[in-house]
Amino acid sequence: MxxxxxxxxxxxxxxxxxxxxxxxxxxxxxxxxxxxxxxxxxxxxxxxxxxxxGNFPLAYVYPAQMRPTRDLMRRRNHFVRKRAELLAHIQNTMTQYNLESLGSLSRSDRRRDKDIPGHFPDLVVRRIVQTDLQLIDSYDPIIKELDKKILSLATDHDQTSFHLLKSIKGVGDVLALTILYEVGQINRFSTRGEFCSYARLVKAQKQSAGKNYGTSGARIGNAHLRWAFSEASLLYIRGNQKARKYYHRLVSRHGKSKALTIIAKRLGTAVYYMLKRREPFHEQKFLNMNMKQAI
Structure with missing residues (x-):
């Protein structure tokens, strides 16, 4: 690095x-x-x-004026993942000692209302859980402050693209900012295929003599964009009856895992054209895409 x-x-x-x-x-x-x-x-x-x-493989030089904010966004996401690991450790510890789950602990008010360390009979385990809670409480104000700072910086760089990305149901500030700063300039991608490949939404086919020998290059591309579109596909389906109906159609043909992958790829294609044409998300066009075009 x-x-x-x-x-x-x-x-x-x-x-x-x-x-x-x-x-x-x-x-x-x-x-x-x-x-x-x-x-x-x-x-x-x-x-x-x-x-x-003319065979020199060029790499993209990210715009200098947006680079610090992108790095700050990546650091913010790193803190969020560390916080999630601490929450998962508390839940796993309850399972390890065969204790009843206390439900979701992500919100600070719920953690305050419950005596989480007292839920564990062993004093040493209580200390472990208490340490996790202290770290979680330390991460909360840091992440909250970073969210405000990054959101204010985004309005200075490309406010239009930011609001276009938020027109997708389920995509909020965090996912919109992640996509915005990881893409940089959409014009550097000449086709939607290049964009989807960069976002790790498609794999390269390996062929010889007209026969397929699997795929390759799954880990070449931007891991942050891959995460963003994976999360966006889940949030797009949640609470969206039309999207769930479309999702179940895909599940019946391809299974759950492949269905989510298809939706993530379709969202990547939609984002490419949204940013290129400066248009908001058209859900009806997205859902009317037939099965062969969706894959």
């Missing part, structure tokens, strides 16, 4: 000085010019030949 941020710093410096800067995709470059002997002289020669032949 440190190497990535060094390249970002170099890209910003070259832009300030008016120097042309080309950033190569490390994974694809390694696959193209892997050789037995590796040193700076061999690497520079290989890169020069790739650039001259």
């Amino acid at each position: 440190e190497c990535i941020y060094c390249w970002y710093w170099l890209a910003d410096l070259c832009q300030q000085e008016g120097i042309d800067f080309v950033l190569g995709h490390a994974l694809y470059m390694r696959a193209i010019h892997g050789v037995k002997t590796k040193n700076d002289r061999v690497d520079s020669l290989k890169i020069a030949r790739l650039i001259r032949g």
